[in-house]
Amino acid sequence: MKEKTVFASRRARVLPLLNEFTDANETRADAFLSTALPNVRYLTGFTGSNGAVLITPLRAILFTDPRYTTQSAQEADCDIRIAKGPLAKKVASVANRLRLKSVAVELNRLSFQDHQQLAKLLTGVQLKPVTGLVETLRMVKSSDEIATIRASVNLNSVALEQAMTRFKPGMTEIDLAAEIDYRMRLLGADGTAFDTIVASGRRSALPHAHPTAHPIEVDELLLIDMGATLAGYASDMTRTYVVGKAGTKIRRMYKAVLDSQLTALALLKPGMTCAKLDRAVRDVLRGYGLDKLFMHSTGHGLGLEIHERPRIGRKEAVKFEAGMTVTIEPGVYEEGTGGVRIEDTVVVTERGCEVLTPTKKDLVVL
Ligand code: GLY
Ligand code: MN
Numbered sequence: 001m002k003e004k005t006v007f008a009s010r011r012a013r014v015l016p017l018l019n020e021f022t023d024a025n026e027t028r029a030d031a032f033l034s035t036a037l038p039n040v041r042y043l044t045g046f047t048g049s050n051g052a053v054l055i056t057p058l059r060a061i062l063f064t065d066p067r068y069t070t071q072s073a074q075e076a077d078c079d080i081r082i083a084k085g086p087l088a089k090k091v092a093s094v095a096n097r098l099r100l101k102s103v104a105v106e107l108n109r110l111s112f113q114d115h116q117q118l119a120k121l122l123t124g125v126q127l128k129p130v131t132g133l134v135e136t137l138r139m140v141k142s143s144d145e146i147a148t149i150r151a152s153v154n155l156n157s158v159a160l161e162q163a164m165t166r167f168k169p170g171m172t173e174i175d176l177a178a179e180i181d182y183r184m185r186l187l188g189a190d191g192t193a194f195d196t197i198v199a200s201g202r203r204s205a206l207p208h209a210h211p212t213a214h215p216i217e218v219d220e221l222l223l224i225d226m227g228a229t230l231a232g233y234a235s236d237m238t239r240t241y242v243v244g245k246a247g248t249k250i251r252r253m254y255k256a257v258l259d260s261q262l263t264a265l266a267l268l269k270p271g272m273t274c275a276k277l278d279r280a281v282r283d284v285l286r287g288y289g290l291d292k293l294f295m296h297s298t299g300h301g302l303g304l305e306i307h308e309r310p311r312i313g314r315k316e317a318v319k320f321e322a323g324m325t326v327t328i329e330p331g332v333y334e335e336g337t338g339g340v341r342i343e344d345t346v347v348v349t350e351r352g353c354e355v356l357t358p359t360k361k362d363l364v365v366l
Helices: 006-012 014-021 038-043 066-077 089-098 112-121 135-139 143-165 173-184 201-205 248-267 276-285
Strands: 031-034 052-054 058-064 079-082 103-105 125-128 196-200 220-226 228-230 235-242 299-301 306-311 325-327 330-335 337-341 344-348 353-355
Touching: 006 014, 014 038, 014 135, 031 089, 031 353, 038 052, 038 058, 038 079, 052 089, 058 066, 058 089, 066 079, 089 112, 089 248, 112 125, 135 196, 135 306, 143 173, 143 196, 143 228, 143 325, 143 344, 173 196, 173 220, 173 276, 196 201, 201 330, 201 337, 220 337, 228 235, 235 248, 235 337, 248 276, 248 325, 248 330, 248 337, 248 344, 276 306, 306 325
Parallel strands: 031 103, 058 079, 103 125
Antiparallel strands: 031 052, 052 058, 196 220, 220 235, 299 306, 299 325, 325 344, 330 337, 344 353
């Protein structure tokens, strides 16, 4: 058993927070069940692919299956129950035995099937939906988490640098994406944080393109969006290159996106709402007449998941706080021409933000 861990401190925050996440007409639940793996990892340290954690006022119990008997004992600092069948069944039997009156469950995470099964098996235990409680706790990172994200970001940038030394026109998008993924693994990544995007020419206008057998030709745009996972934590970066010559239109698109990205980095500070920052980015792009070509949000939190709260979008009322790690990734995409996106991972500081991504972002013509 580990010493009183960071996980125990995180769990200690869950039940006191339940009030804020409970509908005003409802009474607070007396226990909390997390079934989302990133939340389970955050609360217990367990990294397996099947798990749930029940937090009661007196204890925390991790549920997993026999494949993880050894691993869960090594990783988790709480009680463990190994379920031979569905976890929901085991959770229900424990909740019944503990005579819990009500259990809060994650409305945004629990599958309909698991909810039905739990509701059927629980006797005298009410299920109460809450949304985003652990996700809210996870928004502000500890210094250890920030150090891990910084390492993940650095690894990601080194992988890009190494992969680009092997780039030559004619290489396919798939070849380059495979090279990037290979470099990440050799550098010690757990894996990629999402499917690497390599999109060239007109295909770069697809914000979430899948790499294809399309050869990356001269006088084409080349958009690369990549992220590593290191010790569970994600990084995220997009760079857009021009292969061969960059025409006036492309240069102007690049200038606009870079201008909007640098503006966001200069403005970002604690206390500002995400919506305000998003608006500032759109205002810069509007100055270039390109705001209509920016159809996604300005960025997103990242950590144990590649997309976490907060979402830096038009309607996000969340205010930045020191310790949040987010991406800043404006882009413009024109069908038939191509797309430009520039994305860094940053950490919010007491006075502003620190850009973690070391890769330069002036227009590079390959
Ligand atoms: N870089 C992938 C994404 O943010 O969706
Ligand atoms: Mn991103």
